[in-house]
Amino acid sequence: MHDLVRHCTQNMSVDALSGWRDDTLGPEVAERVATHLPTCRACQAYLHEYEQDALRLRRFTPPSLQAEAWQLIERRMRQPPAPPPRLRVIFTRWSVPFVVLTLIVLFALLLNNGGRRPSPVTQVPTTTVAHGTPNGAPTGTPNARQGWTDIPALSFGKSVAFAASDPQTGYVCGNNPAAGATASLQIAATHDGGRTWGQPLTSGIANQAACRLAVNPSDPQEVAMNVSACWEGCSGSGQYGPDLYRSFDGGRTWQPSTFPTSGGNVGISAPVWAKGAMFVYTTTTGANSVVPFQRGAHSVAVSLNNGPLGWVNDATMFAGMSDLSVEITNAFTYNGAYFVQVNGATFKTTDYGATWSRLASVDTIVITAVAADGSTLLGQHTADHQYIRSVDGGVSWTPFAVPPNTTRIVTTPNGTYYVWQDDASATTPKTIYRQTPGGTTWTPVAVIDPLQRPTLTWAVVSWDAHGQPQHLWATEATEATSAVSVASSHIPASASGYLPGIAQHAP
Amino acid sequence: MTAQSQAESFESFFRRYQAQVSGYLWRMTCNEQIVLDLCQETFFRAWQHFEQIRTYPHPASWLFRVATNLALQDIRRRSSPVGAATPFADDERDPAASDPGRRVAESELVRQTLLALPPKQRALLVLREVYDVPFEELAEMMEMSASATRMALSRAREQFRQIYRRKDGGKDA
Numbered sequence: 001m002h003d004l005v006r007h008c009t010q011n012m013s014v015d016a017l018s019g020w021r022d023d024t025l026g027p028e029v030a031e032r033v034a035t036h037l038p039t040c041r042a043c044q045a046y047l048h049e050y051e052q053d054a055l056r057l058r059r060f061t062p063p064s065l066q067a068e069a070w071q072l073i074e075r076r077m078r079q080p081p082a083p084p085p086r087l088r089v090i091f092t093r094w095s096v097p098f099v100v101l102t103l104i105v106l107f108a109l110l111l112n113n114g115g116r117r118p119s120p121v122t123q124v125p126t127t128t129v130a131h132g133t134p135n136g137a138p139t140g141t142p143n144a145r146q147g148w149t150d151i152p153a154l155s156f157g158k159s160v161a162f163a164a165s166d167p168q169t170g171y172v173c174g175n176n177p178a179a180g181a182t183a184s185l186q187i188a189a190t191h192d193g194g195r196t197w198g199q200p201l202t203s204g205i206a207n208q209a210a211c212r213l214a215v216n217p218s219d220p221q222e223v224a225m226n227v228s229a230c231w232e233g234c235s236g237s238g239q240y241g242p243d244l245y246r247s248f249d250g251g252r253t254w255q256p257s258t259f260p261t262s263g264g265n266v267g268i269s270a271p272v273w274a275k276g277a278m279f280v281y282t283t284t285t286g287a288n289s290v291v292p293f294q295r296g297a298h299s300v301a302v303s304l305n306n307g308p309l310g311w312v313n314d315a316t317m318f319a320g321m322s323d324l325s326v327e328i329t330n331a332f333t334y335n336g337a338y339f340v341q342v343n344g345a346t347f348k349t350t351d352y353g354a355t356w357s358r359l360a361s362v363d364t365i366v367i368t369a370v371a372a373d374g375s376t377l378l379g380q381h382t383a384d385h386q387y388i389r390s391v392d393g394g395v396s397w398t399p400f401a402v403p404p405n406t407t408r409i410v411t412t413p414n415g416t417y418y419v420w421q422d423d424a425s426a427t428t429p430k431t432i433y434r435q436t437p438g439g440t441t442w443t444p445v446a447v448i449d450p451l452q453r454p455t456l457t458w459a460v461v462s463w464d465a466h467g468q469p470q471h472l473w474a475t476e477a478t479e480a481t482s483a484v485s486v487a488s489s490h491i492p493a494s495a496s497g498y499l500p501g502i503a504q505h506a507p
Numbered sequence: 508m509t510a511q512s513q514a515e516s517f518e519s520f521f522r523r524y525q526a527q528v529s530g531y532l533w534r535m536t537c538n539e540q541i542v543l544d545l546c547q548e549t550f551f552r553a554w555q556h557f558e559q560i561r562t563y564p565h566p567a568s569w570l571f572r573v574a575t576n577l578a579l580q581d582i583r584r585r586s587s588p589v590g591a592a593t594p595f596a597d598d599e600r601d602p603a604a605s606d607p608g609r610r611v612a613e614s615e616l617v618r619q620t621l622l623a624l625p626p627k628q629r630a631l632l633v634l635r636e637v638y639d640v641p642f643e644e645l646a647e648m649m650e651m652s653a654s655a656t657r658m659a660l661s662r663a664r665e666q667f668r669q670i671y672r673r674k675d676g677g678k679d680a
Contacts, residue, residue, distance in 0.1 A: 018661035054636040060617040062533030066525050072547040221523040249519050305564040
C-alpha cells in the first residue's frame with residue numbers, strides 16, 4: 001500500500017514524488033507527474049517540504065574534528081602493523097629500527113609540510129578585498145567605506161569564492177599591480193570564514209592579470225581558476241588565454257586544464273559543478289568575440305571525474321549563448337540539470353551535456369539564480385528585464401519585485417536574498433539590498449560609492465555553518481595592466497553563472 | 508612511491524575527504540566521540556588500502572561504504588540510538604525567525620528526527636540528500652535491489668518529513 005499525498009485530488013503517491021525527486025521514475029510515471037505537478041499545490045508543497053528537509057540535513061553540520069582525527073590516524077599510521085603469528089620473531093627483531101625509521105620519516109614529513117603550509121595572519125585595514133556585514137551598513141552614506149573593512153593581507157585580491165560544503169573555507173586570487181603584469185598570480189585561503197587568511201601562496205601562473213575562482217561545492221579542497229590577461233575586452237588571441245587551472249589541494253599546487261581546441265579564446269565563466277562533473281562556458285572564436293558571454297561562438301566544456309576538458313556540444317548550436325546556470329530542483333547537491341540560454345531558448349542537460357532538451361516554457365527567460373533551498377528559480381525576461389520567480393521548477397513564473405537597476409541576485413542557504421543595484425553610472429552609489437526569508441521588502445545593507453572606490457565591486461556573500469549570512473565580500477575588479485580601461489573592468493554579470501552566493505552549501 | 512610521498516599523499520587525501528566522512532558519520536550517530544572513532548577507523552582502513560583506493564575515480568564512494576558499515580555495526584552493537592535525544596523545552600519550539608536560537612533548535616530537531624529513523628533509512632537519506640550519492644551506487648552500497656532502495660528512500664523522506672513536523676510543535680505532517 002503506497003502512502004498518498006494528502007489533499008492531492010489525483011491520489012499521487014509519495015513514492016512517485018520521491019522518485020521524481022531522484023529522477024528514478026519510468027517515462028510514463030514521470031510524464032504523469034510532470035503533467036500533474038504544475039496544477040497541484042499539495043504535491044508542490046510535499047516536494048517543497050522534502051527540499052526544506054534536505055536543507056535542514058545539510059545544515060546539520062558537525063564540529064570541526066579534522067585536527068583531532070588526523071592526530072589519531074597519524075598515530076596509528078606510525079604504529080607497525082600487527083604481525084601474523086609466524087612472523088612474530090622476525091617482527092620483534094626489526095620492530096625497533098622500523099619504528100625509529102618511521103618516526104624519522106614522519107618527522108621529516110612534518111618539517112616539510114610545515115614549510116609549505118600558510119600560517120594565519122590577522123587582518124588590519126587597508127585596500128582591495130573588503131567585507132561588510134550583511135545586516136547593517138548604513139545606506140545612502142557618502143562614505144562608501146563605512147561598513148566595509150579592507151584587508152591588507154589580500155591587497156592583491158581580484159576574485160573571492162567560498163566553499164559550499166565548508167563555508168568557513170574560502171579563497172582569494174589575484175596579483176599585485178605593484179609586482180608587475182608578469183608576476184605570478186597569488187592565492188590565499190581562509191579556514192575560519194574570512195576572519196584570518198593564510199599567507200598568500202604563489203601559483204606559478206604568470207602573465208595573467210585577471211582570475212576568477214570557484215570552489216567545488218562538494219569538495220572545499222578543489223578550486224578552479226579561470227585566468228586571462230584581462231576581464232573582458234582583450235583583443236587578439238593566444239596570449240590572452242583564457243586558461244583554466246585546477247587545484248585539488250586547497251590552492252597549494254595547480255594543474256592546467258587544456259581546452260580541446262584553442263584559437264581565439266578570450267574568456268570563460270567560472271566553472272560550475274553538477275553530479276561531480278565540472279562545466280565551463282567559453283567563447284571559442286576570435287576576432288570579434290572580444291566580450292565574453294555576449295558575442296561570437298560559445299560553447300560548454302565538461303570535465304568528468306577530474307579528467308580533461310571536452311566539448312559537450314557543437315559550438316554552432318550555442319551561438320548567442322548568454323549564461324550557464326545550475327539545475328533547479330536540488331541546487332545544493334547539483335542533482336540535476338543545467339540550463340543554458342541560447343538565443344532566447346533555454347536548454348538543460350542531465351547527462352553531462354551528452355544530450356540537451358529545450359524547455360519551451362522558459363524561452364524568453366534568462367535563468368539568473370537558483371535559490372538556496374533549490375526549489376526556487378529566479379529569472380529575467382529577455383524583453384523587459386523584469387525579474388520573475390518560479391517555485392515549481394520553471395513551469396510557471398510570477399513577477400519578483402526587486403529594486404530598480406538590479407543587476408544581480410544572490411541567495412544564501414537560509415533563504416536570504418541579496419541584490420546588487422548598479423545603474424552603471426560612475427557617480428551614483430551602488431547599493432546592496434537584502435530581503436529576509438519569506439519577506440517582501442528590500443533593506444539596504446551596504447553601499448559602495450564609485451567616486452571613492454571606482455572599481456570596488458560586490459563579489460559574494462559568505463555564510464556561517466548554520467547558513468546565516470556572515471559577510472559581504474567585494475574586490476577591486478581591475479587588471480594589473482593600465483592598457484585596459486577601467487570602465488570595462490567590472491566583473492561581468494555573467495560571472496554569476498558561477499552563482500557564488502547560491503545554494504551550494506553542502507557539508 | 509616512497510613512504511614519505513605516500514604519507515604526504517595520504518594526508519592530502521585525508522584533508523580532502525575528511526569533512527564529508529565526518530559529516531556523514533555525524534548525521535548517522537549524532538555523537539562527536541563516535542564520529543571521531545569511526546572517522547579514524549574509516550581513514551585508517553583507507554590508509555591500509557591506499558595504493559588501490561587512490562586509483563579509484565570516486566574514492567568518496569569507497570569511504571562512504573566503509574563508513575556506512577562501521578556506523579551500522581556501531582549502532583547495532585549499542586542496540587539503541589546513540590546521542591540520546593535530550594528533552595525539548597516548549598519554549599524552544601517556536602523561536603522567532605531572527606532568533607539565533609532557532610538554528611540551535613532546528614539542529615536539535617534534526618538530531619532527534621534522524622535518530623528516530625531506522626539506521627539504514629537514515630544512511631540512505633543522508634547519502635542521497637546531503638552527499639548526492641547516485642541512486643544506483645546507493646543500492647549497491649546497501650546491498651539492496653533498486654526497487655527496495657527506491658522504496659526505503661521514499662519511506663525515509665516521508666518519515667523524516669512527518670517526524671520533524673510533529674516534533675516541531677505538531678505542525679501539519
